[in-house]
Amino acid sequence: MREIVTIQVGEFANFVGSHFWNFQDELLGLASDPESDPIFRNHNLDMDVLYRxxxxxxxxxTYTPRLVSVNFKGSLGSMSSRGTLYNEGSSSRSDSSKTWCGDVDTQRSEPRKRNLFLQSLYEEEVKVGKEKATEIEDKDIVGCLDEGVECWTDFSKSHYHPQSLYELSGLWMDSQDFNNYGIGKDVFYEASRGEEICDRLRFFVEECDHIQGIKFLVDDSGGFSAVAADFLENIADEYTNIPVLLYSVRSPMSQMNPRSSKKTVSNKLHDAISLLDSPSFCKASKFLNLGDEKLYRSSAVYAAALHSSTIPFRMQPTSSDSSEVSNSMDVNTLVQLLTGRGRQNMVTILDSAMPAPTLAGKQLENTLLTDLQALTPEVSEDVEDNQAIESMCILGALSSEDKExxxxxxxxxxxxxxxxxITKTKPLFCTLSVSRCPLPVPLPFPSIFGNLVGRKGEILSSPVSDSLYRGSLDVHSIPVAARWRSSSAILPFLERRMGNLEKLGIQWGAMGSDVVRTWGFGREELQEMRENMSKMVSELSPQFLESSDSD
Incomplete structure (x- = not known):
């Protein structure tokens, strides 16, 4: 067994995670359904890698994700922090109230009501009412989700272990106020939060036989970037030999233009210090209609890329004919591959094609490479880097519109x-992992597909309907390609942040010097950050690459 523990920190990270676990739940259901497509019943994926x-x-x-989720108090909507399987009662008062002899004023809010989707899950499990089998009911559920999702639990199919869901209590602020690196600094260690979170991680790690790595998602758009930084530092100290894959995700809403110059400076310094940013989905795929303002919709693209890029970690050993899967690897192998030749482990680009084009037929102008679009922002296109290293994973590719x-x-x-x-230099080294099992589209998946996407995710030559939005009732699975890249294409991303840190935070009289000081950063700390960025930039620059080759 080569287990992976997943961590989700922040609101948008949990939106992405909810979609991700829905994919896994759908795979589990299709694998056990005798009427499902054989490609799902024989997917050759070891689900025990992610589940306990x-x-x-x-x-x-029970069979639950090996997961630690961190978010605000009250972010779970109608779901209990103990999940839905373990319903042991808990006291409504804290232990400290039992030693208080005075009056106690208890204020309670009405529990949030389940939406139509969650009601259908509940009725299905307790066998209340009629069997859910009508298309109209499914349409009502899809419509309800497209219009009314507020929390990541509103569309979650999965059951969670009581150790999985952690709410940050005592902050006395909402997500709009928890909006920069400085405000999240020290939150992890205050009020024993860090100790409690690490205990939950330790619960899952210690029951693993041979853990291969930790998959860490963070919504870095505000204070959770600092929470994640402290959490990652603790992980590095306690689990020295366990590799960590860090996925930075940020909702498009966080990129709205601030109304004041002070807020602009704060945002740029936040990005420079956290070294993370959000992508623009305008190029994610010409076959998607995302509606960037909805977390429920935009997070689905991240989740599909997350699922696809981690498939090699759970591929079962292939048979001699390698007819179903190809080239499994563990987390450490990928990390060593991408950080080879002295490259840093924080400068990796993640690309995705969703849906991936068919291999032949009328869409020959679209190839697997031309359709891949960077989910990492501000990267150069068609950069010449003969030292680039790539690892690609392709799921459920179609040779034609109707053939796997x-x-x-x-x-x-x-x-x-x-x-x-012609315009792209072949990378120095490239690995390819292939699974014939496509990405299943579960019922609560948002209606983001355009009318050129068919039932199996095939790209059609003409629109299949007048509607611009198609969802799980129309598209049942899709082929997806994902690619990790260690490439100098990331240089613009790094250079912009290094320049902002120097101009706004370090130079004498800098506009943001007071901001970073209130965040707890001294001048020497900022200079050290800049030196680290400068080293990363120099190691990726063409001049450095040429000199290293001559050595």
Missing amino acids: SGETQQGVA ASVSEVKNAVDASYEQA
Whole structure:
């Protein structure tokens, strides 16, 4: 067993995680359904990598994600912080109130009502009412979610372990006020929060036989970037030999133009210090209609890329004919691959194609390489870097509109794409992992597909309907490609942040010097950050690469 523990920190990270776990839940359901497509019943993925087996105090068997989720108090909506499987009662008063002899004033709010989707899950589990089998009901559920999602739990299919869901109490602020690195500084260690969070992580890590890594998602748009930084530092100290894959995610709403110059300076310094940013989805795919203002919709694209890029970590050993999957690897192998030749582990680009194009037919002008778009912002296009390293994963590729491609067909198509790419230098080293199992589209997935996307995610030559939005009732699965890149294409991203840190935070009389001081950063700390960025930039610059080759 090569387990992975997942961590989700912040609001948008949990939105992404909710979609991700919905994908896994859908895979589990399709694998056990005798009427489902054989490609799902034989997906050759080891789900135990992400899940743990257990049982409740009543002896009921459970199968829950190996997950630690961190978010604001009250962010769970109608879900209990103990999840939905373990319903042991808990006191409504804290232990400290029991030693108080005076009057106690208890204020309670009405529990949030389940939406139509959650009601249907509840009725299905307790077998109340009629069986849910009508298309009209499914349409009502889809419509309810597209219009009314407020919390990440509003569309979550998964059950969670009581150790998984942690709410940050005692902050006395909402997400709009928790909006910069400085305001989140020290939150992790205050009021024993860090100790409690680490205990939850330790619960999952210590029950692993041979943990291969930690998958860490953080919404870095505000104070959670500082919470994540302290959490990551603690992980590095306690779990020295466990690699961590850090996924930075940020909702498009966080990129809205601030109304004051002071806020602009604060935002730029926040980005420079956290070294993370959000992508623009305008190029994510011409076959998607996202509506960036909704977290529920935009987070689905991240989740699809997250699912696809982590598939190699849970591929089961292939048989001699390698007919279903190809080239499994563990987290450490990927980390060593991408950080080779002295490159830093914080400058990796993640690309995605959703849906991935068919390998042949009327869409030949779209290849697997040309359709891949960076989810990492501000990267150069068509950069010449003969030292680039890539790791690609392709799921459920179609050889034509109605036929699944074999592993060998996908490999040949990727090789042909590199040969045809006149403007792109072939990377120094590239690995390819292939799974014939596509990404299943569960019922609570948002209606983000355009009318050129077919039932199996195939790209059609003409619109299939008048509607610009198609969802889970129309598209049942999609082929997806994801690619990790260690490339000098990331230089604009790094150079902008290094320049902002120097201009706004370090120079004498800088506009943001007071801001970073209130965040707890001294001049020497900022200079050290700049030196680290400068080193990363120099190691990725063409001059450095040429000199290292001559050595």
